[in-house]
Amino acid sequence: MRRISLTLLLLGIATATHAQQQPGTPAATVIAVPPLTSPDSGTKGNQMLATGWDATQLIVSDLRQTPEVMPLTPNRDDYYSYPEVTAPTFSKWRSAGAKALLTGFVQARSDGRLTVGCYVYDLDKGRELARKGFVVNPNDWRRAAHKCSGLAYQAVANAPGVFDTRIAYVAENGVGDGRTRRIAIMDSDGYNHRYVTSGSTMVLTPRLSPKAAQVAYVSFASGDPSVRVLDIESGQDRPLVPNDAISFAPRYSPDGSRIAFSMMQGPNSDIYVVGSAGGLPQRLTTSPGVDTDPSFSPDGSRIVFESDRGGSQQLYVMNADGSAERRLSFGGGWYASPVWSPDGEWIAFTRRGQDGRRIGIIKTDGTGERMLTTGPGDEGPSWGASSREILFQRAGPGGRTGLFRVGLDGSQPRQITIPQDGSDPDWSGVMD
Amino acid sequence: MRKTVLFIALAFSAATASAQLPFLSKRGPAQPVVQGIDALRAEFAAQSGGTTIYYSAGNVGLAAPARTVLTAQAAWLRRHPEVVVRVEGYGDSGDTRDHALAVGARRAEEARSYLVLLGVPAAQLSTTSWGKERPGLGRSVTVLVRTN
Numbered sequence: 046m047r048r049i050s051l052t053l054l055l056l057g058i059a060t061a062t063h064a065q066q067q068p069g070t071p072a073a074t075v076i077a078v079p080p081l082t083s084p085d086s087g088t089k090g091n092q093m094l095a096t097g098w099d100a101t102q103l104i105v106s107d108l109r110q111t112p113e114v115m116p117l118t119p120n121r122d123d124y125y126s127y128p129e130v131t132a133p134t135f136s137k138w139r140s141a142g143a144k145a146l147l148t149g150f151v152q153a154r155s156d157g158r159l160t161v162g163c164y165v166y167d168l169d170k171g172r173e174l175a176r177k178g179f180v181v182n183p184n185d186w187r188r189a190a191h192k193c194s195g196l197a198y199q200a201v202a203n204a205p206g207v208f209d210t211r212i213a214y215v216a217e218n219g220v221g222d223g224r225t226r227r228i229a230i231m232d233s234d235g236y237n238h239r240y241v242t243s244g245s246t247m248v249l250t251p252r253l254s255p256k257a258a259q260v261a262y263v264s265f266a267s268g269d270p271s272v273r274v275l276d277i278e279s280g281q282d283r284p285l286v287p288n289d290a291i292s293f294a295p296r297y298s299p300d301g302s303r304i305a306f307s308m309m310q311g312p313n314s315d316i317y318v319v320g321s322a323g324g325l326p327q328r329l330t331t332s333p334g335v336d337t338d339p340s341f342s343p344d345g346s347r348i349v350f351e352s353d354r355g356g357s358q359q360l361y362v363m364n365a366d367g368s369a370e371r372r373l374s375f376g377g378g379w380y381a382s383p384v385w386s387p388d389g390e391w392i393a394f395t396r397r398g399q400d401g402r403r404i405g406i407i408k409t410d411g412t413g414e415r416m417l418t419t420g421p422g423d424e425g426p427s428w429g430a431s432s433r434e435i436l437f438q439r440a441g442p443g444g445r446t447g448l449f450r451v452g453l454d455g456s457q458p459r460q461i462t463i464p465q466d467g468s469d470p471d472w473s474g475v476m477d
Numbered sequence: 478m479r480k481t482v483l484f485i486a487l488a489f490s491a492a493t494a495s496a497q498l499p500f501l502s503k504r505g506p507a508q509p510v511v512q513g514i515d516a517l518r519a520e521f522a523a524q525s526g527g528t529t530i531y532y533s534a535g536n537v538g539l540a541a542p543a544r545t546v547l548t549a550q551a552a553w554l555r556r557h558p559e560v561v562v563r564v565e566g567y568g569d570s571g572d573t574r575d576h577a578l579a580v581g582a583r584r585a586e587e588a589r590s591y592l593v594l595l596g597v598p599a600a601q602l603s604t605t606s607w608g609k610e611r612p613g614l615g616r617s618v619t620v621l622v623r624t625n
Contacts, residue, residue, distance in 0.1 A: 221612055222611060222612065249578075269606075270605070270606060291578075291582050291604075291606060293579075294575040307579065309579070309582045311586055312537070312587060314579040314582065314583070335579040335583070337576060337579055338573075338575050351576065353576075381573040381575075382574075382575065397571060402573070424573050425573070425574065
C-alpha cells in the first residue's frame with residue numbers, strides 16, 4: 046500500500062489527466078487486464094483462448110471486489126500475441142488510464158494439463174512487478190485465475206488476496222429440533238460448494254487447516270460435543286483427542302502443526318493444545334471458569350482467548366506455552382470469540398452488550414478498538430487472508446442465519462450467497 | 478421421543494404378526510424395556526417436581542427452587558440405582574456459541590455434583606451440553622437414558 050501511494054505521489058503530474066478514480070475514495074489502482082492469450086494454434090489454440098477469456102473475466106471480477114484495485118473492463122478485441130505477454134505495449138494501457146497491467150497466457154501441456162502464466166507490470170515505471178506460472182487440470186482453470194488475481198493484488202495492494210481460498214461453514218435447514226446442520230465447504234467465490242458431513246448428527250464451528258486440506262469441527266455424534274478432524278479429500282474422520290470429555294472451539298496454528306481447543310474437566314473449561322496429527326494434549330490455562338476460543342498469532346508464538354475469570358468474558362493473551370497471561374480488553378460489555386489477523390496487527394472479536402452482539406477489532410496492545418458491525422445478532426468473526434476483510438455470522442429476527450463479509454475500510458457488510466441458511470463461517474488462508 | 482413411538486409401533490406390529498404366525502410367539506412380548514423407561518420417566522417427573530431446573534442468565538449457580546427439585550430427584554434416583562441418567566445443560570440465547578457450550582456444561586456439572594452430594598452414585602450419572610443449539614435455553618434437564 047505504501048509502495049503504491051509513493052508511486053502515485055512521484056507520478057502525480059503525469060497521471061493528473063486520468064480521472065479514473067472516484068473522487069473522495071482512497072486511491073484505487075487502476076489495472077488493465079486484456080484477455081489472456083495462448084501460444085497454441087489451431088483448434089487447441091482456440092480452446093486455450095476461450096479458457097483464457099473465461100479466466101480474464103474471473104480475474105476482473107475478483108479484483109473488482111477489492112477496494113484497492115480497480116480493473117478496466119476487458120475488451121475481447123484486445124488480444125495480443127504470445128511474445129507480447131512479456132513485452133507489452135505500455136503506452137496503450139497508460140493512455141487508457143491504467144497504472145498497472147496484467148498479461149498472461151494459457152498453454153496446453155502434453156500431459157493434458159494447462160499452464161497459466163501471469164505477469165504484472167507497473168505501467169508508470171515500465172517494469173515488471175511479478176510473474177508466476179501455474180500448472181492445473183483443465184477443470185481447475187478457476188484456481189489458476191484466482192492465483193493470477195492474487196499475484197496482481199499482492200503486487201498492487203501489498204497483501205495476500207482472498208481469491209484462492211476456501212470457506213467452510215455450517216449449512217442449516219429446517220426449524221427447531223428438526224433443524225439439520227451439515228458442514229459445507231466452497232471456494233471463496235461460492236463455486237465448488239459441497240457438503241462434507243451428512244446431517245445425521247449436529248455439527249458446529251468448522252475450522253479449516255491453513256491450506257484448507259483438513260477441517261476440525263465439533264460433532265455431537267458421540268452424544269457429547271467433541272472435536273473431530275476430517276480430511277476433506279479422503280473423507281477420513283477421527284476424534285481429536287481419544288477420550289469422552291466435552292471438547293470444542295478448535296483452531297489450527299498458522300503452520301497447521303497444532304490445534305488449540307477447549308476441554309471441560311468437571312465444571313472447568315480450559316485451553317489445551319495438541320499436535321494436529323494426534324498426541325497428548327497439553328493444558329495451557331488453569332483458572333476456574335470458562336476459558337475458550339483460543340486463536341494463534343501468525344507466528345504461532347502467542348494465543349489470544351476469552352475468559353470469564355474476572356466475572357465477565359474478556360480477551361486475554363498468553364504465550365503459546367500458557368505463560369505470561371495478560372488481559373487485553375477493558376471496554377464495557379462482554380468480549381468473546383477473538384481471532385488474530387493473518388498480518389498480526391488486529392484481533393477481531395464479538396462484543397455482547399445491551400445492543401446485542403457486534404463484530405469489532407482491537408490492536409494486539411489493547412488500543413484502537415473499533416466496532417465494524419451494528420448487530421444485533423452478529424458473531425463468529427473469521428479473517429480473510431488479506432487481513433482487510435472479515436467474514437461473520439448474522440442471525441436475523443426469525444432466527445435465520447446468514448454469512449456476511451465486512452471490510453476494515455468502514456464499508457457496509459455484504460451478505461454472501463449460499464444455498465440455505467449458514468452459520469460459523471471460517472475463511473482459509475491462501476491454498477497451495 | 479419419536480424413536481420411542483417408533484419402537485412401540487414396531488412392538489405392536491410384531492404382536493400382530495405373531496397372531497398370524499404362532500411360532501413367533503416363543504419370543505415373548507417385544508420391547509418391554511422401552512415401555513419401562515417411559516413409565517419410569519413419568520414417575521420420576523411426577524415425584525421429583527420436574528426434570529428441569531432453571532438458571533438466571535449468565536449464572537451457573539443453583540438457586541433454592543433448583544435445589545428443591547434436585548433433592549427430590551436425588552431421593553428418587555437413590556431408590557432406582559438401575560436407572561442410567563444424563564444431565565443435559567443449556568446455555569443462554571444472547572451468548573456466543575462456544576461460551577454457551579461451556580456454560581451448558583457447567584450447569585449440567587453443577588446439577589450432577591449436587592445429586593452426587595445427595596448420595597446418588599456418580600457412576601449412575603453423566604453430563605452433556607447443548608450450548609445454545611437447541612430450544613429451551615437457560616436450564617438443565619435430568620434425562621433418564623435407560624435401565625441397566
